[in-house]
Amino acid sequence: MDWINLGTKLSRYIRPATFPLAVKLVKPSETIPEKARKIRKNTTICQLLTIARRTGRTMYGGPEEFVCHGVMALGFADYTDKELEEYVKKTVEWIHPLYTKTPEIAEKSLKFLAKIPPNSTLAIVASPLEWTRIQPDMILVYGNPAQISLIINALVWGKEEGAFLESKHVFTVSSCDGFARCYMEKKPQIVIPTYGTRTFSFVMDEEILAIIPAEKLQETVEALEKLWKAGVRYPTPYQIEMDVVGTGFPKGEVEAVEKLKKKT
Numbered sequence: 001m002d003w004i005n006l007g008t009k010l011s012r013y014i015r016p017a018t019f020p021l022a023v024k025l026v027k028p029s030e031t032i033p034e035k036a037r038k039i040r041k042n043t044t045i046c047q048l049l050t051i052a053r054r055t056g057r058t059m060y061g062g063p064e065e066f067v068c069h070g071v072m073a074l075g076f077a078d079y080t081d082k083e084l085e086e087y088v089k090k091t092v093e094w095i096h097p098l099y100t101k102t103p104e105i106a107e108k109s110l111k112f113l114a115k116i117p118p119n120s121t122l123a124i125v126a127s128p129l130e131w132t133r134i135q136p137d138m139i140l141v142y143g144n145p146a147q148i149s150l151i152i153n154a155l156v157w158g159k160e161e162g163a164f165l166e167s168k169h170v171f172t173v174s175s176c177d178g179f180a181r182c183y184m185e186k187k188p189q190i191v192i193p194t195y196g197t198r199t200f201s202f203v204m205d206e207e208i209l210a211i212i213p214a215e216k217l218q219e220t221v222e223a224l225e226k227l228w229k230a231g232v233r234y235p236t237p238y239q240i241e242m243d244v245v246g247t248g249f250p251k252g253e254v255e256a257v258e259k260l261k262k263k264t
Contacts, residue, residue: 001214003136006221007129013224014150015234016143018053019128022136022214025074025116025183026060026123033133036060036125044068045124046175046193046201052126053142058133062123073176074124074183075116099171099195109171114180138182139212142203147234148190150227151210155188157223165190172196175209182211 003022010020026032039048039061045068052059063076071077072087079087088110095106126140127133141151156163167190170177175197178189191209198205212220231237245254 001218003132003217004130006217007132009221009225010139010141010217011130013221013228013234014141014143014147016141016147018142019056019130021049021053021126021140022129022132022134023049023127023138023140023179024125024134024136025121026125027120028122030122032060032123033058033125033127036127036133039065041065042067044200045070045074045179046197046203048124049126049140049175050201050203052128053140056128056131058125058127060123060125062121068176069113069173070124070176070179072118073113073115073173073180075118075120076122078119095172113170113173113177114184116180116183136214138179138214139217141210141212142207143210144206145208146236148208148210150224150232150234151212151220152190153227153232154220154223155212155216157226158219167191170194178209178211182213186213186215188212188216 007020007022014020036058037060039051039059041064043061043065045061045066048059048061051057063071066076069091072079072084088107091110092103092106095110096103100106100109125134127136129136129139141148143151152165156165165188168177168181169192172194173196174191174194178191181187182189189211191211193203193207193209197203203209227233
């Protein structure tokens with residue numbers, strides 16, 4: 001698949017403020033791409049993504065660099081069922097009462113989150129799609145609601161069972177949950193970034209995240225092209241060419257201009 005060409009077209013039709021990303025979960029048997037830059041230690045996966053999409057660099061990191069939930073969700077850590085239970089109990093201690101009414105709600109919510117099997121991921125690599133150095137597993141596009149609604153429209157363009165898209169939304173670590181679901185289920189995910197992502201990773205208030213399985217990118221871009229030709233576009237083509245007289249436009253200004261025009 002011609003990732004670079006598809007990335008160029010995607011940016012043309014969506015016009016996002018930051019670079020769409022090609023993202024790959026590198027398996028233990030694979031190698032990190034040359035010239036990829038390692039993120040510093042004690043950071044989060046969302047910080048890595050922000051650096052890549054705002055600077056245009058190819059970034060990578062692994063369990064030694066990250067201190068966030070993604071270490072467990074994306075298969076970096078090697079753990080037993082007992083160790084997972086201990087992780088959940090320890091995490092509940094800070095999630096409640098910060099995010100949930102009771103510890104029980106926090107525990108149920110954590111168990112609901114998607115998890116790639118343990119010890120299956122060596123590193124995550126994020127590279128701007130328009131000059132990517134990797135064969136991606138998924139494509140990430142951060143955009144405003146108008147831009148992401150176009151992507152949703154493109155994703156359901158040819159969906160035979162109906163033009164709708166299902167998404168699950170959680171109170172925290174929503175991005176890593178979306179990555180894991182997209183990776184395992186091969187289904188697009190629409191993520192509303194949560195409080196921690198915005199606080200520590202500089203995701204803007206107006207930004208929403210679309211996660212597209214790499215194998216669906218070509219059909220998504222083709223659908224965006226059809227939508228563009230039909231007039232469904234971004235920037236939104238507001239129907240601004242209208243008769244303003246009688247809509248609240250100052251009557252005195254209309255009369256003054258009409259009087260002035262009669263003299264010419």
